[in-house]
Amino acid sequence: MAGNSQRRGRRVTSKKGATVGSGGKNKSGLAGKGRTLPADERPWHKGYSGTEKLPSRTAWKQDKEKRAAAAEGRAPKIGKPGTKDTTWGKGTKGVKPTKNAGRQPSRGGGGPRVAPGRRSNTPKDAPELLVGRNPVVEALRAMVPATALYVAQGIDIDDRVNEIVRTAGDRGIPLLEIGRAELDRMTGGVLHQGIGLQVPPFAYEPFDDLVAAALEHPTPLLVALDGVTDPRNLGAVIRSAAAFGAQGVFVPERRAAGITATAWRTSAGAAARVPVSQVVNLTRALKACQREGFVVIGLDADGETDLYNLEAAVGPLVVVVGSEGRGLSRLVGETCDMRVGIPMVSDVESLNASVAAAVTLAEVARRRAAEA
Template identity: 70%
Template sequence: MGSGGKGRQSLEGRGKTLPASDRPWHKAYEGEDLPQRTQWKQEKERRAAAAEGRAPKAGGYVPGKTSDGKPFKKSAAVKNTGGKARAGANRAVGRGGPARPRGGPRVAPGRRSIPSKDSPELLVGRNPVVEALRAHVPVTALYVAQGIEVDERVNEAIRTAGDRGIAILEVSRNELDRLTGGVLHQGIGVQVPPFAYESFEDMVAASLETPFPLLVALDGVTDPRNLGAVLRSAAAFGAQGIFVPERRAATVTASAWRTSAGAAARIPVAQVVNLTRAIRQAQQAGFVVAGLDADAEMSIYDLEVADGPLIVVVGSEGRGLSRLVGEACDLKVGIPMVSDIESLNASVAAAVTLAEVARRRNA
């Protein structure tokens, strides 16, 4: 079906492409009335050319001369290196500015920098702030926006912070928006310090000194709330520590602090580069490793090795244990369920297993 002539103009095309010297928005434009944006582009090209020791590529310059009108002389470094020095200068200058130091935070105009893992974190929202203070999360500062509507939660947060000697900072809403990156904060937030992780070797050695060594490993758990819930269960059932991979895994953030209800301050957490290697290292130290698997033939109620040094490995809720981690486990156990539910949440499965281990040890 035709368009009835309505699409006729779209088939006509836009004509020939103008050369760069005739486009007012291009840095090579040579007209008299330069737009301010074009002037900025040409000046930027001049500065870059001066830093690299070359003539500007295009736009408002005299051929054979630099931006200050002096004769242009090609540097010996550029002559003798076949352009390698020029390439290095291009990398150093980039788009007219200094190169960003390798490993430093990435800063974008109009956006806040990406925080490093050692930088403090803000936990925002009235309910989360009150819950964090009730759970004795080690808060270092309380931020309150100016002119917010005060209710019971805000009063409790300010009173609790004052009683514990926590710094209370009154800031503008714009400043709080900047600190939180635009997240809905309800006019209040707390600053949580970076979590201090334990050495894995020290965790294993300290666990073996207890009467009933018990550790928990998380494989592929990416939700910090699940990590916080496992921390709470591990502390409740006598585990001496938790270790997680450094990459593609949840870390102890403010959300994990709040979910753990303060247990993150009582139980050590270690980060390992390779989870499989860490499991084999613990096996050499005398631990038996039991991985939770929904398809395992052995039930947790038949876990007779629970009386000795034990590591319980919990996989992600979606895919379970990874292949290499599953092969590294000494045995796999499952949680028998009455209904046809495929699997439990990772933190719930960890709590059920740890409760059974505690029951066997206390029997």
């Protein structure tokens, strides 16, 4: 034969033969093992509710759960003797437990699982980091509360940085020098210029207390924001409210700006003097003010009442400022006692929300001063 047909270990067949099987020896390994026993049928599980003697470890777990449930005033998270019902929390007789009802929380806690490399949503009450040299300088000048000052290593020192460090030291704010990469991570890649100021979450005033405190004044005045989403507008409105004698501001909890570091800075420290409340439903809050004797006016470019003819300005008043784009929402507009327009000389379509609030509050303050 030609070629290397005489080599040792040569193939003598034309193709590979059939693979040798197990001969039925592994047949038992392919058979199912039956249903998975629920917790109340496993003697080694703490939820076991049978009659046979429990292992010491399981008995100890059941006793521990019963003591914890008694201390918290709830039903124990174990199966009831003689039944197959294992529930979590308060008893739900006749209700089938959910798929994950008997599972224990992971070692990392009972919160939602987060995929590796991804961060969960920031908690509502988490502190905020205000970045940038000018914003931080202005925030410190406005006496915005702060819990820490972060300074990147090796930054260029200028007059603003010197003022920031000196002011933070005078106020007793901890100064932490960190790497620039770490500050990049903390700010999410936002341009920070090597400076970051950590401010605590804002403490909102309960709405009922806000209204009660306003009624103690001879001429109560409140400001409501209907869907204003820019924190700079919110801060500017708070600043105008403080300047013209308003006793408080209230905003919706959802789809509206809250008191952030930006709002703090824009208010020039007025947020520390004017109480701010968050309400679940703005329409219900306005109706509550009306029941207390307030006249609710909504700022509208097409309002039927001229601002300069607003006779209600001298009494208890709530000024409602609409959002930046759509103005007053339908329900809020229908709730207002009247819609007030600001007369303008030129054909400007509308004023900025914070500017309109400032003009209105200034006219209200002027009328009240003239009546005094």
